[in-house]
Structure formats: C-alpha cells, structure tokens
Amino acid sequence: MSSAERVVESFGDRLRDWRERRRCTQLDLSLATGVSTRHLSFLETGRSRPSRDMVLTLADALDVPLRERNRLLTAAGFAPSYGHRPLQAPELSAVRQAVDTVLRGHLPNPALAVDGRWNLVDMNAAVAVLVDGVAAHLLEPPANVYRATLHPDGIAPRIRNLDEVAHHLLGRLRREVELSGDKALADLLAEVERYPTVRALPRHLDVPAEVVLPVRLRHPAGELAFFTTMTTFGTPVDVTVAELAIETFFPFDATTAARLRELVPA
The missing domain is CATH 3.30.450.180 (Beta-Lactamase)
Incomplete structure (x- = not known):
C-alpha cells in the first residue's frame, strides 16, 4: 500500500502519517518545533491532545498543504482554519x-x-x-x-x-x-x-x-x-x-x- 492510500483517521495517525511522508523522525520534528519527543510520541499514540496552536505549528513544520491542515484540525477536534471558497465566490x-x-x-x-x-x-x-x-x-x-x-x-x-x-x-x-x-x-x-x-x-x-x-x-x-x-x-x-x-x-x-x-x- 502506498503512503497516499493509507487510511488515517485520528489526529495521532494523521500526524504520524505526515511525519513519515516527509521522512522526518520524531527527533527531527522536535528540533524543528521545540516540542519534546516525549510529547510528540504521546500525541501520535493519543495519550495527549494537542492545542489548536500545536496542530498548526506541527503542520507548518511538516509543510502540510492547507486542505490537509484543515483535516488535521478537524481530527484534533477543532474547526478548520483555512477557507475553501469556490472560485466564483x-x-x-x-x-x-x-x-x-x-x-x-x-x-x-x-x-x-x-x-x-x-x-x-x-x-x-x-x-x-x-x-x-x-x-x-x-x-x-x-x-x-x-x-x-x-x-x-x-x-x-x-x-x-x-x-x-x-x-x-x-x-x-x-x-x-x-x-x-x-x-x-x-x-x-x-x-x-x-x-x-x-x-x-x-x-x-x-x-x-x-x-x-x-x-x-x-x-x-x-x-x-x-x-x-x-x-x-x-x-x-x-x-x-x-x-x-x-x-x-x-x-x-x-x-x-x-x-x-x-x-x-x-
């Protein structure tokens, strides 16, 4: 199964999927964001819940597209941040x-x-x-x-x-x-x-x-x-x-x- 075909639903699963897609270790992501590897591990396993700012910080570090940032936010229990208006709006x-x-x-x-x-x-x-x-x-x-x-x-x-x-x-x-x-x-x-x-x-x-x-x-x-x-x-x-x-x-x-x-x- 290719990385594009993986089914991911929870925030932790989505975060891990994006980190692996970017070939980024938890240590790499920790150094890029200042978030401890322990906390990143807890986020990925669902033992901790992220804040809205945390979701956006991690998404920015992983260069997640805006469409997928909204999905990360939704998976974490937050409303999407980025509009998705039709071109004729x-x-x-x-x-x-x-x-x-x-x-x-x-x-x-x-x-x-x-x-x-x-x-x-x-x-x-x-x-x-x-x-x-x-x-x-x-x-x-x-x-x-x-x-x-x-x-x-x-x-x-x-x-x-x-x-x-x-x-x-x-x-x-x-x-x-x-x-x-x-x-x-x-x-x-x-x-x-x-x-x-x-x-x-x-x-x-x-x-x-x-x-x-x-x-x-x-x-x-x-x-x-x-x-x-x-x-x-x-x-x-x-x-x-x-x-x-x-x-x-x-x-x-x-x-x-x-x-x-x-x-x-x-």
Whole structure:
C-alpha cells in the first residue's frame, strides 16, 4: 500500500502519517518545533491532545498543504482554519481577475489554469491548438489535463516525443501524490498508469540534450514545439487559491512562434 492510500483517521495517525511522508523522525520534528519527543510520541499514540496552536505549528513544520491542515484540525477536534471558497465566490474576484489577465496576456501562446487535481479551471483561446482532435468526452467538464494528455483518445497520439513527455508528467504526478497525500490524485495516477499509451512506455530513457524538455506536437500546420512554466499564488490562505496553478506554454523555436501567430487570432 502506498503512503497516499493509507487510511488515517485520528489526529495521532494523521500526524504520524505526515511525519513519515516527509521522512522526518520524531527527533527531527522536535528540533524543528521545540516540542519534546516525549510529547510528540504521546500525541501520535493519543495519550495527549494537542492545542489548536500545536496542530498548526506541527503542520507548518511538516509543510502540510492547507486542505490537509484543515483535516488535521478537524481530527484534533477543532474547526478548520483555512477557507475553501469556490472560485466564483465574490471574495476571490481579484484572484479570478489575475488569472484572466495572465491567460489573455499570454496570447497567441496557450495558457491554462488548473486546480490541485489537474482539473481545467480556465484557458485562453490558444489552447484549442493543443486539443485539436481530442475526443469530446475528454473535454467535458470537469476536463482533466492528465486524462486529456495521456489518454489514447487525447493528445498523446500527436506528441512526437511521447516517451519523454509522459515520463516527465508521470514523475511530476507521483511526486505530487507523495507530497500532498491527496487520494483523488492517487486515484488519477492509478487511472493514467492503466492507459495503453502509458503501459507501452519504455522503463528507462536517456536524458534529453535540451536545456528544457520540449513537447513536440503534430499539427496540420506543421510541428509545434513548446516548453512550459507553472505559476502559483505566493501567499495563499484559502485552499482553492493554494491549489490553483497556471501553466503557460512558450514556443520552443521561432517556427512555432510564427505558426501560433497565424493560427491564433489576435
């Protein structure tokens, strides 16, 4: 059983799970927080109950995601500290505006926003270049970027260097599963690993010669090559905002840049 699949319910179980997930001993955590190893042991076994401040101190030291900090607080008998508002909530209007500004400002290059489970939240018009030919069922809300990319009916058949790209994407998703403890992400990973396109991947690959790994995409207008960057919010205190990310695609070469200017209306 992977660490993402462990069932943990009590605060002590959750604390131990996060400490082990971070490969942190009780002594390590004690030195980081000033809490004695004896007290940490009592917390993990349920012999002691933490205060609210103690829960947040330990969660901060273990770099627990905001969603899971709320679960730690609930397991300890406290109300959640971090809001989890829908993106359309009035309080997140400035966040929505920031996302929209980035997406529109990145044209004619593709850009999209995703939540913490890689579900599509928003995109600009240039993303149509990427998903041209993708089966409609993969684009129905909530469309998932990993499904749309790696599914046999998705972008995968059009990616010339699929072996390298898929290995990179799967490695990133595995790291996120381990770091986040999110069962939904673990389920997504298990799903995409069953795709024929993924099961056919070679076990080992040579390191690419480029400085960044390009995605080389077949397109009726000719091959398009991209590299991407990820942008997140720097000081989130809401779960939705903390899990929101913007992936921006940049032309890997001048030919791709010129073709995008032709394909995407200004």
